[in-house]
Amino acid sequence: MQYSIENQHLKITVKQTGAELCRIQSTVTGKDFMWNADPSVWSSYAPVLFPVIGAIKNGFVKYNGQEYAVPRHGIVRNNSNVVLVSQSTDSLTFGLTFSEETLAIYPFKFEFQITYQLEDNKVVVSHQVVNHGSDEMLFSLGAHPAFKCPLHDDEVYEDYYLEFEAVENDATWLLEKDGLVGKQTKPVLEHTNVLHLNAHLFDNDALIFKHLISKQVSLRSTKSGQVITVHYEDFPYLGIWAKPNAHFICIEPWLGIADSADSDQNFETKEGILKLEAGKTFEAAFTIEINE
Template sequence: MSASITLHNPYLTVRIKSKGAELCSVRHSNELEYMWQAGEAWPKHSPVLFPIVGTLVNNTYTYEGNSYSLPRHGFARDMEFTPTQLSETVAKFTLRSNAHTLQVYPFPFRLHLQYELHNDSICCSYEIENIGDSDMYFSVGGHPAFAVPLQSTEQYSDYQLRFSETEPLLRWKLDNGLLRNDTAPVAGQLNNTLPLQPSLFYEDAIVLKHLQSETVSLLNADASHGIEFRIKEFPHLGIWGAKDAPFVCIEPWCGHADPVNHSQHITEKPGIETLAPGGFWQRSWQARFF
């Protein structure tokens, strides 16, 4: 049975479900709720993406001559994690490979998600252990959905994303969830800002690779409220919203969907991470709420 864990400090009250180790609520002492509260438009809050990010060609991959099937974004988001470390400001959850996962992903692993409060910020860490005897191939990413607008007096179009560097935002186009070989400028970019419009996501997610920006901020019109999201440790970024829905996802990724012409060999997958037997891998993102 899924449990709900609450973290608290003078600035933030945070709720996490053990199913998927999913961040569900971030309430600030300013009384704002920053997370999308799930609903008809999209039933998730902040799923973990593992052991793949995005879609595979025909939802399958091959490894050592065998074929395996995985759904978009993998299986971890729908599995029950075990709380392994809890305090007032820290929660750590662990998922270990089992007979079911080994049928579709033949790599023994331990996946840990840790959430830690620091004043008005959350640090989310992904830790992966290879407990098998061969190299492990994986992708991992976050998918947090933030409420837009934050206040009933505002509109979706009052908000913008602001990148810490002025750089061209070139989106890798998607074809049925797979990466095409071409890019196009993201419509509406103004210097280091991207005004939010629902139409940005009518052609699926915005996929960006190797940004120079270390942070991307979600801001209301006068920048009085928002989120500063630190993405430095992740080479790829997804930005997504369900059609005309009142949220935006800021998704730090290590890995991405298959290219349309991919061989389906997981060892040749662009963006794949490789972890040696006995190895340990960690990446973190941080979000400051104001």
């Protein structure tokens, strides 16, 4: 099932399964801004990442002497147990709560909610995590939205670039074949705030940035100037990814990161892991801004 809301600028649609944003459309021009999830290329739109991001070493984490096979990108993605919690004229809230099924692969009594709210030409994506257990809860949280690129029929992928709000000096951490973060880095942003897109930019998988100054990045075209800006003040890591030669670009704010190749697999020592006290609530949000 899918749910839609709209205002004078935008219409958005969200799949109940996985609480996945699957469409951002201009109500003025009718233009679509999200990737169409072509199954022959990549069959997702914008997976929700919780309670892990990316790959887990050997497919499991260790916690209190037990092994838990948390799936890649977590347990919300593609989950048909996600429910619609509330709907208003300008917002949709979806939720997933712990169960015997989740406790078998993730040992915490969580409540997860994600809200999509329209504010003028912006989509505000808010996350809320509640720890209903008696122990400290460990988790990561992230987004994986894929934006259509190019946006216009008379453009090509190479017409587009990412513009960061600040001049950056940051390298990508290279992923190994199993999706784990290696020890080697590769220069990407050197005294610049611009990253030009090309068909081979992601030949070695995602670009992973740990030390960006910027808290927003815009997708721009040298021809049309059209812009999508992602504001991610609450998220310290950023992933940029696409399938090679695919017509999309993922801009991924992360609170957490995939396992490193030398990880000891202990959940408590996982890089970027968040810790939430019993009975407490965690909140984080990012914003997608559409400028036509």
